[in-house]
Amino acid sequence: MEGTNRPEWSENNQSFSSSYMPGVHSMHDGLQSYKKKKFQKVMDTDISTEVLADKVMSGDRIMLSKAITLIESNARQHYQKAQELLHLLLPNICPSIRIGITGVPGAGKSTFIEEFGFSLCEKGYKVAVLAVDPSSTVSGGSILGDKTRMERLARHPNAFIRPSPSTGTLGGVHRKTRESIIACEAAGYDIIIVETVGVGQSEVIVRGMVDFFLLLAITGAGDELQGMKKGIMELADAIVVNKADGENKKLAEKTKREYNQILHFLMPATRGWETKAYTCSALYGDGIQEVWNTITLFIEKTKNNGAFTERRQSQIIEWLFAMIRERLENSFFQHNEIKQYLPFIQDAVAKETITVSNAVDALFQKYESSFENR
Ligand SMILES: Nc1nc2c(ncn2[C@@H]2O[C@H](COP(=O)(O)OP(=O)(O)O)[C@@H](O)[C@H]2O)c(=O)[nH]1
């Protein structure tokens, strides 16, 4: 076609010989499209579940990534394949320490995890970082991990970083994160870090899947501290006041003391462990080693007094019940008759022509009778 692939300054006549190659519009280097192709293959069952499991267990990070992609997929056939995969992985999971980290956006979670994770990788641990991002389930946006991308940690051969699953219900994300933890442990990662933002229910969910829960705090006005949700403080095994450097160092120390005063009156999150406040500077690496010392002491103490195993067991039972509840809820609301009937019932309830209890009775009669007629 005339004029195509000609520089815009060329004259519009045939004799002009100069032309250019059209550029690549997306994915500026070949790497990404290559990645995508491989990803597609796994999802399209090109690799058998057995081969995938073997590669994950041999520590192949790309295959671990793909395993998690499978776990995170909302497609029915992927769900089944993921469950088969997890079944194969279960016998291979290594003993691990699971650490949850929360804090408001900007507290320095990513900077902290990069510094902390890197130092652990250097000690010879294999560190996996997963994220639970409540914002992405609600709005599709993300408040986690965008500013600081943990590039240095990501390049370490002992590290594995996984951005948050971005679709599905909170319950779904819950399952996906837990199953991703299993996949990481089967791949030999012995330190699992789960990051979340301090909003909504996500801290409670993350607390329910980790051994040690760390609240990363920052300095603020004194009364801000008073207004801080006690609920979050009661979940924490340590409160670390970050950015204790430069001019902020003194204030950070003061904030630490204030936290300690409040903590004194709160129920500790873990039996036999006293939650305390600490300071650190993730940016300069100060206090990071102390946090690790605290965690190792915690693990030692809780393993000795049985609280560690007790918590892991109750967590897995809670997970069982959470999944039962979710499945029941889906089964109810996806039920054909319920779907048809519910709008009318809803209308009647809104108009107060029937009571809520009557409405529920009527709905359940429909729901349960469909099982009796089978
Ligand atoms: N001065 C100082 N700044 C820090 C420290 N840790 C993080 N920051 C800065 O705080 C900002 C937010 O950090 P980031 O790790 O992205 O926070 P996140 O939103 O909790 O993940 C960045 O500009 C960091 O450079 C610290 O220890 N000291």
Ligand SMILES: [Mg+2]
């Ligand atoms: Mg971040």
